[in-house]
Every structure is written in structure tokens, then in C-alpha cells.
Amino acid sequence: MIYPIVAFGDPVLKTRAKDIPADFPADELKQIVHDMYDTMYHAHGVGLAAPQVAKGIRLFVIDSEPMIDNEDEETGEPLPDAEKGVKRAFINPQMVLETGEEWGFEEGCLSIPGVREMVYRHETIVLRYEDENRQPHEETFSGMTARVIQHEYDHLEGVLFTDKISGFKKQLIKGKLTRISKGDVNADYRMRFAGQGRR
Numbered sequence: 001m002i003y004p005i006v007a008f009g010d011p012v013l014k015t016r017a018k019d020i021p022a023d024f025p026a027d028e029l030k031q032i033v034h035d036m037y038d039t040m041y042h043a044h045g046v047g048l049a050a051p052q053v054a055k056g057i058r059l060f061v062i063d064s065e066p067m068i069d070n071e072d073e074e075t076g077e078p079l080p081d082a083e084k085g086v087k088r089a090f091i092n093p094q095m096v097l098e099t100g101e102e103w104g105f106e107e108g109c110l111s112i113p114g115v116r117e118m119v120y121r122h123e124t125i126v127l128r129y130e131d132e133n134r135q136p137h138e139e140t141f142s143g144m145t146a147r148v149i150q151h152e153y154d155h156l157e158g159v160l161f162t163d164k165i166s167g168f169k170k171q172l173i174k175g176k177l178t179r180i181s182k183g184d185v186n187a188d189y190r191m192r193f194a195g196q197g198r199r
Contacts, residue, residue: 001035002042003053004190008112008160009181011194012051017058017156019092026134029059033089033132036061043189045110047148049155052111054192060152063087064145083143093129093153096138098122105147107161113187115176117165121150 006012020029032055040048046067049060065085100123108116124142127149131137141149151161162170162177179185183193 001038002190003035003039004192005039005043005048005110005187006052006054007180007183007185007191007193008162008177009194010054010192012054012056013111013155013160014158015051015056016158017049017051017056020057020059022134029091029134030132032059033061036089037063039189040110043110043187047152048110049152051155051158058092058156059089060093060155061089062145062148062152064148067144067148083145086141086145089132090127090149090152091130091132091134093127093149093156095125095153096128097126098124098150099126100124100142105144107147107151109151109161110189112160112162112177112180113185113191115162115173115180117162117169117173119151119161119164121147125149127153 032050036048036050036053036059039053040061040063046064047060047062050057063085065087068083068085102120102122104118104120106116107119123146124140125146126138126140128136128138154160162173181194185191
């Protein structure tokens with residue numbers, strides 16, 4: 001099932017998501033994870049958090065492979081220390097540590113189509129989480145994968161990438177954000193707008 005993606009302006013995007021209890025039905029959770037992957041790929045995304053599909057639970061999925069350039073630009077040969085993409089579901093994640101120099105990258109979001117802004121994030125993170133089989137992990141991620149995880153983790157905290165830009169930049173995109181919240185947007189995937197249902 002492909003979910004409609006919640007657009008900027010819906011309160012679910014600004015609300016901290018709740019932990020998924022240990023007794024949550026395993027089959028139902030696996031189905032949600034499966035459907036979130038389908039939704040993410042359908043919208044050509046590299047990450048999707050449960051609040052973006054109107055579910056206020058601490059879950060996100062990523063596939064960072066499309067964001068990573070593992071080849072030498074001149075020769076086309078694989079880089080020796082190339083970062084590997086990660087495809088994974090993260091359940092009840094907890095950020096343990098963010099380290100390294102902050103670096104900028106122009107981010108976008110499926111809930112805010114057509115808007116991209118420079119966001120600075122830490123190079124390396126340590127994350128504690130459960131996989132879709134509810135097995136616990138604590139793992140270190142870096143580079144682009146760490147960025148994708150930080151972006152999706154923010155969604156679970158009720159934080160959008162537009163919250164991380166300067167007041168001046170926010171003023172510049174205010175009109176765009178207002179139009180998105182009202183459903184005046186071009187996206188090649190179904191969206192759901194606050195107070196308007198889906199489209």
C-alpha cells in the first residue's frame with residue numbers, strides 16, 4: 001500500500017512521535033515498514049518517517065544508496081574507501097552521540113516539495129535502535145547516511161529541516177510553505193493536506 005505523504009502544515013509533523021510498545025503486533029509492524037518503503041520509493045525519496053504518513057510512532061526507513069557517489073568522477077572506478085549505502089528500518093531510535101565537524105548540504109523533504117535549503121549536520125552519529133524484528137542495535141553511521149538518518153530522526157522529534165535554517169531564509173520561503181500547506185503544490189505523488197484529506 002502506498003500512503004499519501006503528509007504536507008507541511010499538518011500538526012503531526014510538529015509533534016514528537018511515541019515509542020512503539022513491545023507488544024505491538026509484529027505482522028502489523030512489518031506491514032507498515034513494507035508500505036513505508038513502497039511509499040518512499042514511489043516518491044523517489046531516500047528516507048521516510050512515520051509522521052510523514054500520518055503515523056505518530058517512532059519509526060523511519062532509509063535507503064541512502066542513491067545519495068552516495070562511490071565512483072571516481074574522472075575514471076568511473078569504484079573508490080577504495082567508498083561509503084556504503086544503507087537500507088534499513090529504525091524502530092524506537094535514540095540518538096546517543098553526534099560528533100565531527102558540521103557540514104552543509106542542500107536538503108529537501110517529501111513533505112515540503114519544491115523547497116531545498118542548506119542544512120548543517122554532524123559528520124558522525126551513534127544511534128541505538130531496534131530493527132524490524134525488534135532486535136536491538138547500537139551503531140555508528142557517518143557521511144551521507146548519517147545525514148539521512150539525522151533528517152528522519154528529526155521528524156520523530158517534530159523538527160523539520162526548515163526549522164534549522166536562518167530566520168532570513170525562513171522569511172524567503174514563507175510564501176512557498178504557506179502555499180504547500182494549502183495544497184497549492186506540484187508533486188508527482190499523492191499528498192495529504194491538513195484539514196483537506198488527501199489529494
